Amino acid sequence: MAGHSSAVAAHSGNNAFLKIVERLSTLAGWASAAMIVIAVAITCQMIVVRFVLNGSTVWQTEAVIYLVIASTLIGLPYVQRLRGHVNVDLIPISLSPGPRFILAILTLFLSILIVLVMVFYGWEYWAVAWDRGWRSDTVWGVRLWIPYLAIPVGFTLLLLQLIADFVALILCIDKPFGLEDV
Amino acid sequence: AELRLSHQWSSKDVRHKVAQIVADEVAAANVDLKIKIFGSKSLFKPREQYRPLSRGFLDMSVLPLSYAGGQRPQYNLTLMPGLVKNHDHAARLSESPFMKDLEKIMAEDDVMVLVHGYLAGGFVGKDKCITKPEDVKGLQTRAAGKSFEQMLAGAGASIASMASSEIYNAMQTGVLNAANTSSSSFVSYRIYEQVKCYTPASDLALWFMYQPLLMNKTSFEKLNEDQQKALLAASKKAQAYYLEEAKKQDAASEKVFRDAGVEIAKMSQADFDAWRELAKKTSYKAFVDEVSDGQQLLDKALAVE
Amino acid sequence: MDPLFLGGLVAIATILVLFSGVSVALGLLIVSAGFLLTFDGFRSLELMPEILFGKLDNFALLSIPMFIIMGSSIASTRAGADLYEALERWLTRVPGGLVVSNLGACALFAAMSGSSPATCAAIGKMGIPEMRKRGYPDGVAAGSIAAGGTLGILIPPSVTMIVYGIATETSIGRLFLAGVVPGLLLVGLFMVWSLYSTWRSGDASRLSAGSYTWAQRFEILPRVVPFLLIILGVLYAMYGGIATPSETAAVGALMCLLVAMIIYKLWHPSKIWIVLRDSTKESVMILFIIAAAGVFSYMLSSLFITQSIAEWIGTLDVNRWVLMGAVNIFLLIAGFFLPPVAVILMAAPILLPIITTAGFDPIWFAVVLTINMEIGLISPPVGLNLYVINGIAPDISLKTILTGSLPFVACMVLAIILLCLFPSLATWLPDIVMGKAI
Numbered sequence: 001m002a003g004h005s006s007a008v009a010a011h012s013g014n015n016a017f018l019k020i021v022e023r024l025s026t027l028a029g030w031a032s033a034a035m036i037v038i039a040v041a042i043t044c045q046m047i048v049v050r051f052v053l054n055g056s057t058v059w060q061t062e063a064v065i066y067l068v069i070a071s072t073l074i075g076l077p078y079v080q081r082l083r084g085h086v087n088v089d090l091i092p093i094s095l096s097p098g099p100r101f102i103l104a105i106l107t108l109f110l111s112i113l114i115v116l117v118m119v120f121y122g123w124e125y126w127a128v129a130w131d132r133g134w135r136s137d138t139v140w141g142v143r144l145w146i147p148y149l150a151i152p153v154g155f156t157l158l159l160l161q162l163i164a165d166f167v168a169l170i171l172c173i174d175k176p177f178g179l180e181d182v
Numbered sequence: 183a184e185l186r187l188s189h190q191w192s193s194k195d196v197r198h199k200v201a202q203i204v205a206d207e208v209a210a211a212n213v214d215l216k217i218k219i220f221g222s223k224s225l226f227k228p229r230e231q232y233r234p235l236s237r238g239f240l241d242m243s244v245l246p247l248s249y250a251g252g253q254r255p256q257y258n259l260t261l262m263p264g265l266v267k268n269h270d271h272a273a274r275l276s277e278s279p280f281m282k283d284l285e286k287i288m289a290e291d292d293v294m295v296l297v298h299g300y301l302a303g304g305f306v307g308k309d310k311c312i313t314k315p316e317d318v319k320g321l322q323t324r325a326a327g328k329s330f331e332q333m334l335a336g337a338g339a340s341i342a343s344m345a346s347s348e349i350y351n352a353m354q355t356g357v358l359n360a361a362n363t364s365s366s367s368f369v370s371y372r373i374y375e376q377v378k379c380y381t382p383a384s385d386l387a388l389w390f391m392y393q394p395l396l397m398n399k400t401s402f403e404k405l406n407e408d409q410q411k412a413l414l415a416a417s418k419k420a421q422a423y424y425l426e427e428a429k430k431q432d433a434a435s436e437k438v439f440r441d442a443g444v445e446i447a448k449m450s451q452a453d454f455d456a457w458r459e460l461a462k463k464t465s466y467k468a469f470v471d472e473v474s475d476g477q478q479l480l481d482k483a484l485a486v487e
Numbered sequence: 488m489d490p491l492f493l494g495g496l497v498a499i500a501t502i503l504v505l506f507s508g509v510s511v512a513l514g515l516l517i518v519s520a521g522f523l524l525t526f527d528g529f530r531s532l533e534l535m536p537e538i539l540f541g542k543l544d545n546f547a548l549l550s551i552p553m554f555i556i557m558g559s560s561i562a563s564t565r566a567g568a569d570l571y572e573a574l575e576r577w578l579t580r581v582p583g584g585l586v587v588s589n590l591g592a593c594a595l596f597a598a599m600s601g602s603s604p605a606t607c608a609a610i611g612k613m614g615i616p617e618m619r620k621r622g623y624p625d626g627v628a629a630g631s632i633a634a635g636g637t638l639g640i641l642i643p644p645s646v647t648m649i650v651y652g653i654a655t656e657t658s659i660g661r662l663f664l665a666g667v668v669p670g671l672l673l674v675g676l677f678m679v680w681s682l683y684s685t686w687r688s689g690d691a692s693r694l695s696a697g698s699y700t701w702a703q704r705f706e707i708l709p710r711v712v713p714f715l716l717i718i719l720g721v722l723y724a725m726y727g728g729i730a731t732p733s734e735t736a737a738v739g740a741l742m743c744l745l746v747a748m749i750i751y752k753l754w755h756p757s758k759i760w761i762v763l764r765d766s767t768k769e770s771v772m773i774l775f776i777i778a779a780a781g782v783f784s785y786m787l788s789s790l791f792i793t794q795s796i797a798e799w800i801g802t803l804d805v806n807r808w809v810l811m812g813a814v815n816i817f818l819l820i821a822g823f824f825l826p827p828v829a830v831i832l833m834a835a836p837i838l839l840p841i842i843t844t845a846g847f848d849p850i851w852f853a854v855v856l857t858i859n860m861e862i863g864l865i866s867p868p869v870g871l872n873l874y875v876i877n878g879i880a881p882d883i884s885l886k887t888i889l890t891g892s893l894p895f896v897a898c899m900v901l902a903i904i905l906l907c908l909f910p911s912l913a914t915w916l917p918d919i920v921m922g923k924a925i
């Protein structure tokens with residue numbers, strides 16, 4: 001069967017580091033889900049204020065946008081842990097264990113590299129917004145370092161999860177690409 | 183050398199034409215300078231252009247300066263109700279000490295102005311005409327710009343924030359009763375199909391937005407003398423065109439609405455004064471409270487005859 | 488370097504990177520970073536987080552997690568089974584009635600869910616085992632659910648329509664309406680095929696279940712009422728002046744969560760967490776692809792590839808239908824390998840100018856594109872619905888599912904042809920409800 005249906009959530013074994021990362025990623029998953037629920041609530045509140053009370057809705061749209069962005073970015077490590085990020089595993093599946101292991105190392109290495117770029121420049125971007133006191137150009141005028149914080153935090157947590165995946169792969173706690181059935 | 187210019191408008195828009203004139207003139211000058219235009223927000227989203235511009239990732243951009251009002255609150259004065267009376271006044275404002283002050287602030291971000299230009303806008307009402315503050319009381323209103331939201335809220339309107347592309351649907355389904363934006367946006371989003379009355383910018387207008395062609399200063403300084411000269415000459419020509427076209431936009435939009443059977447309303451001097459009094463108490467006040475040198479800058483702007 | 492040649496390089500690099508098995512979103516970021524680094528200089532990497540954030544900075548995206556929550560909250564109850572059972576009780580006398588009921592249930596469920604995998608899961612969990620128990624071949628059982636599930640993105644609400652609306656600045660309300668008639672057409676075609684194939688196989692009598700009394704038939708109707716209320720409520724909020732389409736999604740999500748909790752007694756925190764976990768997993772995956780595809784399209788635009796391809800195709804003097812045929816083949820191939828949102832975000836900026844210049848309606852094109860994406864959902868190597876079927880019935884082989892869904896793919900191709908012949912199938916309803924196109 002092609003597809004990640006055969007790929008299961010990452011294993012942690014008895015490794016302390018892997019267990020800590022697992023907790024962090026799960027916590028991030030809860031936070032991500034909670035933010036979506038809050039976004040639902042705020043949107044419904046906005047409709048009530050506007051439609052029933054005919055009042056002003058100044059901050060809701062913006063708040064909801066930032067919540068959805070934060071939910072996405074903070075949710076990254078959790079979905080990585082659940083192996084929920086879709087991939088094309090046609091070739092990994094058709095490879096024998098040896099080459100598959102090497103390919104898994106290579107793709108994880110590339111993933112870690114690109115996420116490192118996002119983490120580094122993500123923190124830098126956040127720091128600029130903080131330093132210069134940037135705000136959004138609306139009446140609400142949110143201090144932008146708050147929503148921007150989701151970039152470095154989300155990608156740093158994703159980086160940790162990817163490193164954990166890498167470690168688990170090297171220590172043979174986890175199978176390459178999470179493919180269990182060969 | 184090649185320069186990259188970004189903007190958010192279609193190739194039919196006056197602001198694209200301004201950019202195109204500069205690009206064509208510079209090319210014709212034969213100074214080994216090419217301007218590549220990335221229109222229709224194909225490179226950066228509208229509100230995301232200022233930061234890459236100030237860091238030199240982008241060489242040039244036509245953009246409403248107030249989009250960067252969150253980074254430089256002084257820029258909010260470039261979309262302030264009642265500050266500009268008409269297009270000729272806008273042109274004088276562009277040459278005033280007030281604009282020199284803004285350009286100093288831009289220079290701190292490594293940004294300079296090549297072409298000055300203001301565009302005007304008006305109001306539409308789904309069920310009635312909007313000319314004076316009392317008209318918007320209790321209406322769900324979408325305003326373009328922070329200061330306008332503050333002023334309209336002060337007039338008792340309910341503020342609904344949404345993208346300008348959502349105005350049409352929101353008007354159609356009745357989520358929105360009134361809106362305020364630029365003449366060209368009203369036309370390009372076909373708002374005339376959904377409203378009863380249009381108050382266009384005319385001899386008196388409330389809504390003026392400063393939308394210059396900006397350039398990264400370092401990029402400019404890197405050019406040789408001939409290239410700089412060619413660029414400045416092209417910009418001068420484009421600026422004259424921009425002013426003429428800006429005036430035509432309002433009348434053209436009025437005609438489109440009239441032809442679509444929409445009632446056209448005019449603001450009287452008394453209406454304008456009433457809005458401005460309201461703006462002083464709401465948006466001007468909020469601006470002065472927010473910006474440390476705000477009062478001084480506002481006075482300079484108001485001093486322009 | 489010539490932008491068209493560069494475009495070829497990007498295509499090759501993207502295929503290589505994605506086939507290595509790296510996740511689609513990270514793969515797109517890797518390719519983007521590689522080309523930006525090589526052709527725009529080291530500093531351009533600095534822009535990546537800011538562009539990624541900017542691509543997500545859009546209120547309309549809110550509706551993606553919301554429409555997914557609608558689907559997954561209802562899917563976690565026995566609601567899917569109720570829907571399908573109700574249809575089944577009314578359709579027992581029809582040969583192949585069970586397949587038809589399942590397809591009907593998929594269509595109804597699609598009206599509550601914006602995503603195809605959710606639709607597939609909701610109906611398939613009950614439908615597939617039941618069909619196999621009653622003697623339907625594995626291929627028919629799995630294939631019909633895989634195909635029926637794809638209706639999730641054609642019948643409104645639809646995640647792909649939202650993404651298309653954002654990418655092309657077309658009205659999401661209008662796009663939703665455009666999917667209704669083609670969606671029904673597709674359900675119709677699916678059903679006709681199922682009836683025909685059951686009749687042809689000659690064992691229709693064996694496949695029909697015991698008959699139900701009228702009392703049994705009416706008894707189940709009240710269990711369908713909550714869905715009808717949700718669907719009507721969402722429609723009323725969207726087109727009745729209460730909220731914009733993006734906001735309506737939140738109303739739908741809230742209603743579905745409440746229905747699940749109150750009517751289906753899903754109030755145990757661990758069960759609610761499962762709903763939220765599943766929706767978070769799917770929506771984070773989709774939104775991350777959207778963000779990464781945004782960075783990818785920035786790279787294409789920055790290297791002037793998008794513009795050059797559009798210009799180049801503009802200079803080709805070909806018949807517009809030849810062009811449309813080529814576009815469809817391109818979409819089909821892209822759909823084999825990539826999830827719908829990635830295809831739409833990467834292809835829309837290039838294709839839309841070409842399509843509109845050739846005189847095609849962008850709303851109509853959205854429907855054609857969506858049906859193409861539906862085919863991709865049930866074809867390997869990346870077929871989101873195939874994963875779901877595999878989760879429900881791991882013992883059915885991929886080959887059996889594919890053979891079973893092949894006739895339905897033929898129905899989809901037929902639907903595309905019908906849409907080309909009669910474009911008003913897509914544009915008629917939006918024009919009636921919202922006035923002529925703007």
Ligand code: NA
Pocket residue numbers: 596597598599600601602638639640641642643644645
């Ligand atoms: Na749907």
Ligand code: NA
Pocket residue numbers: 822823824825862863864865866867868869870871
């Ligand atoms: Na596929």
